[in-house]
Amino acid sequence: xxxxxxxxxxxEVDVIEVASRCxxxxxxxAPVILVVMTGGPLDLSLxxxxxxxxxxxYTSYPGQxxxxxxxxxxxxxxxxxxxxxxxxxxxxxxxxxALEDMRMRPExxxxxxxxxxxNENDDGNGDRYPGRTYRFYDGxxxxxPFGYGLSYSSWDYSIELMxxxxxxxxxxxxxGRFVLDMTVNVSNTGSMDGSNSILLFHQGxxxxxxxx
Numbered sequence: 001x002x003x004x005x006x007x008x009x010x011x012e013v014d015v016i017e018v019a020s021r022c023x024x025x026x027x028x029x030a031p032v033i034l035v036v037m038t039g040g041p042l043d044l045s046l047x048x049x050x051x052x053x054x055x056x057x058y059t060s061y062p063g064q065x066x067x068x069x070x071x072x073x074x075x076x077x078x079x080x081x082x083x084x085x086x087x088x089x090x091x092x093x094x095x096x097x098a099l100e101d102m103r104m105r106p107e108x109x110x111x112x113x114x115x116x117x118x119n120e121n122d123d124g125n126g127d128r129y130p131g132r133t134y135r136f137y138d139g140x141x142x143x144x145p146f147g148y149g150l151s152y153s154s155w156d157y158s159i160e161l162m163x164x165x166x167x168x169x170x171x172x173x174x175x176g177r178f179v180l181d182m183t184v185n186v187s188n189t190g191s192m193d194g195s196n197s198i199l200l201f202h203q204g205x206x207x208x209x210x211x212x
Contacts, residue, residue, distance in 0.1 A: 151196065
């Protein structure tokens with residue numbers, strides 16, 4: 001990671017703290033929305049637990065029409081369906097993942113003579129390499145996970161797995177297991193029309209072994 005911190009600059013932290021606190025003092029029932037425009041992950045844990053902030057809207061780089069799109073979402077004219085394309089890590093992630101270390105999988109054991117042992121901010125994992133991306137990371141709890149996203153609607157999901165008929169069965173070339181047909185049913189149970197981005201994760205039987 002080529003950044004020295006996953007936290008917002010101090011001047012922005014101060015502005016958010018003062019603006020949200022003053023807004024709630026003047027009108028406790030008025031919602032305060034924190035809009036974050038950035039191209040990478042941030043540690044937003046401070047605002048996730050802030051009672052003066054009612055919601056966080058992460059827009060990444062919204063582009064030329066971003067202002068109009070943002071207003072449509074904030075005023076309920078559009079039902080958002082986006083999801084995070086990266087995990088939002090805690091700031092301690094930078095202490096354990098060096099820019100030049102491209103390993104994806106985490107270390108099995110803690111490094112000896114860890115230079116973070118005894119640190120008041122240490123969570124007991126020392127500086128053990130926690131891995132990269134949602135596929136392998138096993139460090140501290142992330143602030144928001146990969147694929148996280150909210151909607152103004154509520155949704156019901158159901159999954160149906162259907163084995164193919166014997167004459168039409170397909171086999172996985174690696175382990176010979178049957179490939180199944182899958183149907184995912186999604187129902188909007190809310191009062192507002194909207195779209196829903198479906199994420200399906202599959203873990204193979206040899207996941208984490210023999211280079212898989």
